[in-house]
Amino acid sequence: STLLARLLCWLQGKFFKGLASSGAWACFDEFNRIDLEVLSVIAQQILTIQLAIQAKLKRFIFEDTEIDLNPACAVYITMNPGYAGEPHSSCCYVPVSSALQQHMA
Numbered sequence: 001s002t003l004l005a006r007l008l009c010w011l012q013g014k015f016f017k018g019l020a021s022s023g024a025w026a027c028f029d030e031f032n033r034i035d036l037e038v039l040s041v042i043a044q045q046i047l048t049i050q051l052a053i054q055a056k057l058k059r060f061i062f063e064d065t066e067i068d069l070n071p072a073c074a075v076y077i078t079m080n081p082g083y084a085g086e087p088h089s090s091c092c093y094v095p096v097s098s099a100l101q102q103h104m105a
Contacts, residue, residue, distance in 0.1 A: 002037075009041040013063045020049045020062065023070030032079040046075055 019026055034042065045063070052060035053071045060069050 005035060005037045008038050012038075012042055013045060016045045016049060017062055017065065017067055019075070020052070020060075020073050021068045021070060023072035025074040025076070027076040027078065029078050030080045031077045049073065049075075 015026075018024065031039075048060075048062055049069075052062075052069050053073075056071070057069055059066055061067075
């Protein structure tokens with residue numbers, strides 16, 4: 001349902017705003033079970049945070065809101081490609097690297 005997908009994306013955006021500004025870490029388990037419509041938006045949200053970290057920004061625009069960036073934030077993703085009901089298992093996923101690895105280098 002499109003309304004549910006939009007709601008999930010909006011809620012996830014709120015979550016990522018808090019994560020990016022607080023420096024928190026998050027782990028998404030079995031990420032491949034998310035509907036493609038929502039997965040695409042979440043991937044874009046994560047990319048926005050990654051690009052801000054790479055640019056060493058103190059503040060950045062995230063979904064039309066300027067927020068502080070704590071570069072210690074990190075997102076970890078696990079997938080279960082063997083999940084029997086998974087219709088998206090043939091899709092290619094871009095790996096998400098953590099901000100921690102950039103700070104340790």
